[in-house]
Amino acid sequence: MASARDPEYVERVLATAERVPPGRVTTYGAIAEAVGGGPRQVGSVMALHGGGVPWWRVIRADGSLPPSHGEQARRHYYDERTPTLPSGRVDMRSAYWDPAD
DNA sequence: TACTTGACATTTT
DNA sequence: AAAAATGCCAAGT
Structure with missing residues (x-):
């Protein structure tokens, strides 16, 4: 199992998350x-x-x-000037960042 | 070993 | 457009 217990896997996930540029977002799937x-x-x-x-x-x-973090996330998005839609959702069209980048 | 659970994704109602 | 159903992958019990 490549997993939550293996520091390596964890590192890779965290590293990828950290690489996400400010004002951008990526998805779990990506x-x-x-x-x-x-x-x-x-x-x-x-x-x-x-x-x-x-x-x-x-x-x-x-x-x-994020399901359990709505308010926190919103605050950060505002700070980072992440493109968001009036509906409270992030504008994936322009804010999406691909990890493979 | 089998069943349940979960910071999800995709398709169909 | 919103909610439900189905599929996925691995951990936890």
Whole structure:
């Protein structure tokens, strides 16, 4: 299992999350494809070890804010001037950043 | 070993 | 447009 317990996997996930430029966002799925495993796995890793990374730049594929962090994330988005839609969702069209970049 | 659970994704109602 | 159903991958119990 390439996993939340393996520091290596965790490192890769966190490293990718840290590489996300300010004002941009990426998705769990994208990271999952970059580091391997499944989107949920990435989520679990973030949940356990995401304390030191900008998790607010990592959102769901549909642009919805992180399920359990709506308010926090919103504040950060405002600070980083992340393109958001009136509906409270991030503007994926322009703010999306690909980990493979 | 089998079932449940989860910072998700995609498709269909 | 919004909600439900289905699929995925690995951990936790």
